[in-house]
Amino acid sequence: MTEQLSTTDLSTQDGSIPAPPDFAGFLAQLAPDLPAHCILTKVEQTRVYECDGLSLYRSLPPVVLLPENEAQVIAIMRACQTFNIPIVARGSGTGLSGGAMPHAQGVLVGLAKLNRIVRVDPLACVAVVQPGVRNLAISEAVAPLGLYYAPDPSSQIACSIGGNVAENSGGVHCLKYGLTVHNVMRVRVVTIEGEVLELGGEAPDSPGLNLLAAFIGSEGMLGLVTEVTVRLIPKPELAQVVMASFLSVEAAGQAVTEVIAGGIIPAGLELMDKRSVHMVEPFVRAGYDLEAEAILLCESDGTPEEVREEITRIEAIFKKVGASRLQVSNSETERLLFWAGRKNAFPAAGRISPDYYCMDGTIPRRHLGQVLRAIEAMEEEYGLRCANVFHAGDGNLHPLILFDANVADEVERAEAFGAAILELCVEVGGTITGEHGVGIEKINQMCYQFKREELDAFSAFKRAFDPYGLLNPEKLIPTLVRCAEHGKMHIHHGELSFPDLPRF
DSSP states (O other): OEEOOOOOOOOOTTOOOOOOOOHHHHHHHHTTTSOGGGEEOSHHHHGGGSOOSOTTEEOOOSEEEOOSSHHHHHHHHHHHHHHTOOEEEESSSOOSSSTTOOOTTSEEEEOTTOOOEEEEETTTTEEEEOTTSBHHHHHHHHGGGTEEOOOOOTTTTTOBHHHHHHHTOOOTTHHHHOOGGGTEEEEEEEOTTSOEEEEEOSSSOOSSOOHHHHHTTSTTSSOEEEEEEEEOEEOOSEEEEEEEEESSHHHHHHHHHHHHHTTOOOSEEEEEEHHHHHHHHHHHOOOOOTTOSEEEEEEEEESHHHHHHHHHHHHHHHHHHTOSEEEEOOSHHHHHHHHHHHHTHHHHHTTTOSEEEEOOEEOOGGGHHHHHHHHHHHHHHHTOEEEEEEEGGGTEEEEEEEEOTTSTTHHHHHHHHHHHHHHHHHHTTOBSOSSSOOTTTTHHHHHHHSOHHHHHHHHHHHHHHOTTOOBSTTSSSOOHHHHHHHTOOGGGTSOOSOTTSOOO
């Protein structure tokens, strides 16, 4: 695994290297506000925080702070500013881009103890929660009211709502119900100066610039969230899934295009290739077709009449495109079983490979088949297997690159394989992330996707919130020096790496 022990350029005016952080003075200032049990400094305590769900990159934090209320978060931010100490926020640690990887000269602030559901308003269909509340816990709490929270990442049983806000998380139902940004109405934020801001509100619209949308997905680089107001929606009367088998990934990709072109917006539309089906089926036993080159899971929800009509239309489209097998869930238990296979694709990878590297890019739906074939060619080039699962309805790819970290150079080959997939996504008119964020994992590909002027604009926006460069430094926004060192800006000034594939 890559040991990422970086030093930040919190540079001084004359460009000299700053002195090491004064952690003793920092902790002394915090002592009146933060109880001793909320401060971890021993290696055996801090080691468990050295990475998030992307374990390729690790860094041991010198100090881990676990505040229990907003006042303590404010005190931490003010002390960090005073002592010029970098801050990395962490929720449940389920992120997959290294966004919560600690800084070697900073503090890691874990927000898991801020885990209260503050209030639920069933009439307004909103819930106010702290950032450490688990995603699924919101739906569990409001289920007796006939409501639920729609964004459902595969890690929803563990991931925190604060982390979802940081990464703008999605899930299998984001096609119809949107990402986190579409389901959060307000956030309460502590700035680096220790001031509290409220962005958005419970009204249909709020005056001024839409800073809420800019904050969601900012990966802890603008402030720390202490409270989130989420939108709740009524549980549909009925939901059913059509599971369709196809003899080629191109046919499955065409089926996705035809469904959307037909004016149908399914609750979920997911694709799994043959390798991922073979990986998952022995683990979950969902009844997947092991002979298919690809399967689609397409869900319809609403009233029984709406579902019946939409399922009929979906089946007709799948048959027209050449589905070799169709099966409709006939109970809620079977529907959940169909989805269990897709949602357990990542843990199932552990049954067939010592390690896996989950990528996250987004492409135009019409290129699904072509990109899958290109990834197959990359398997030969890099000598590694890849299982593919997709949020196919919105073109969000999640290739799982399988490798063994104990084999010489396989980590490096996995990283290079992943970088090639992301750059391919850009070249066909897509983007390097759909819901996992950039973090440290995709920072080089930010140079590939964006022009210098665009990166300058991103940096200027961050400085407006964080003029000291202390919030999650060296993530998301690359320096121009980094781009030059890695030679990643050639897409704007040279030939494409994949000339046989359309760029748009």
